[in-house]
Amino acid sequence: MPIYSYMKKGKEHWYYAFEVKDKYGERKTIKKRGFTGKTEARAAERLARVEWEKGQYVDPSKLTVSEYMEDWLANKQDVSKETRETNEGHIKNHISPAIGHILFQKLDVTDIERLTRSLQEKGLADGTVRKIFNLVQTAFKTAQRKEQIAKNPFDLLDKGSRPRAGKSKVDYWTKEEVKQFFSVLNHRHRILFVLAIYTGMRRGEILGLRFKDIDFENSQIRIRQTLKPRGRVKEGGKNENAERSITISKFVQKELKRHKTVIIQERWEEKIDFKDDSYVVCHPDGQPASLGNFHKFWMRILKNTNMRQIRFHDLRHTCASLLLTSGAHPKVVQELLGHSSIKVTLDLYSHLMPNMQREALEKLDQMLN
Structure with missing residues (x-):
């Protein structure tokens, strides 16, 4: 078998090389390097021959x-x-239009800078630009490791040419705005907004919530699954900490029970086939609510209630900000919201900390004087 070894950084590596004839009868060599094992190189050589x-x-x-x-x-x-x-989607919509036509072994620093500039000109969020940049960078690191490219152009980039990880946008309603919202809100899915503001649950967590995940006796909600686009259900949460128990207040319990009564009443009044998966937020037939037109739905709610426009996700930030400004410990907020670490919580809501520091110092001052 045409498998050969060579040394790289003091370690033995392998490559394959074999000759073929093209359709014109001319000889050419098919060769690939970068294998760390002889068996791996042999398997790749067989596949290359078949292809x-x-x-x-x-x-x-x-x-x-x-x-x-x-x-x-x-x-x-x-x-x-x-x-x-x-x-x-990133490859199709952003990477290919900007640099997709370039030979991958010929990509250079200028091309990468052009990609970053095109993403920024589209008005994409800093975090999205960074994710797309990292996607291409990771792919080229793989190519470098497999010795498919001689040099990785990302290693030649100046630090200033790399997209910065922008701080996540955080907006939220005040206590007065929340009270105003619930005073004028009259909607079948009122519970959706109650859970978002009073528990800080993510949209997918709320839409994936079932009544069997609620322990009314012990006042707890258990996050066991999330609803994804196109009706897919994912077990667990967004991350390891997202699969959690949430303690709910008497008000939230009351709202959940009222909502369940509404669903049962609709079921009997409409006399339609009901798919009983016990979803809290569902269509009249019991099917889970759709994520497809959720943004339009939220915009309609804001318009009908004449509320200041924020993202639905900002209701989660509203919960966190109200808790922190009321004196809740950041660790409690982290566990409630299911952040992957306390650092995420502090980074997102650090702007609220000066107020907390002032209140703490005032309490210390009162204690000692």
Whole structure:
């Protein structure tokens, strides 16, 4: 078998090389380096031969950035279905239009800077620009490790040319605005907003919540699943800390019981087939609410209640800000909201800390004087 070894940084590596004839009868060598094991190199060589015979072999030197990115993502195993779909969208909508036509082995610093500039000109959020940049950078690190490129252009970038990780946008309603909202809100899904503001639950967590996840006797909600786009249900939460128990107040309990009564009444009055999966927020037939037109739905709610426009996700920030300004410990807020770490909580709501410091110092002053 045409498998050969070579030394790299004091370690033995392997590559394959074999000759073929193209359709004109001319000889060419198919070669690939970067394998850390002989067995791995042999398996790759067999596959390359099969692909050549089927006419599917692609010379790496002729791959475009789009082709490489799509192939790299297709072979990546450590990503969830949702993340894969998001990354496929980034490649199709942002990466390919900007640099997709360039030969992947010829990508240079100028091309990367052009990609970053095009993303910023589209008005994408700083966090989104950073994620897309990191997606391409990670793919090219893989290519460098497999020795598909001689140099990684991302290693040549100036620090100032890299997109900065912008601070997440945080907006929220005041105590007065929350009271005003609930005083004029009259909607079948009122419970959706009660849970968002009083518990800080994420949208997908609320829409995935079932009555069987609620322990009324012990006043707790258990986050066991989240609703994803196109009606998919994901077990657990967004992260390890997101699968959590949330203590609910008497007011929230009362609202949940009232809402359940409304659902049962609708079921009997409408006399329609009811899919009883016990979803708290559901259509009249029991099906979980759709995420597809959620933004339009939220905008309609804001218009009908004549409230200041914020994102639905900002209701979660509203919960956190009201808790912190009332004196709640940041650790309690972290656990309630299901943040991955206390650092996330402090980074998001650090602007509220000066008020907390002032109140603490005033209490200390009163204690000692």
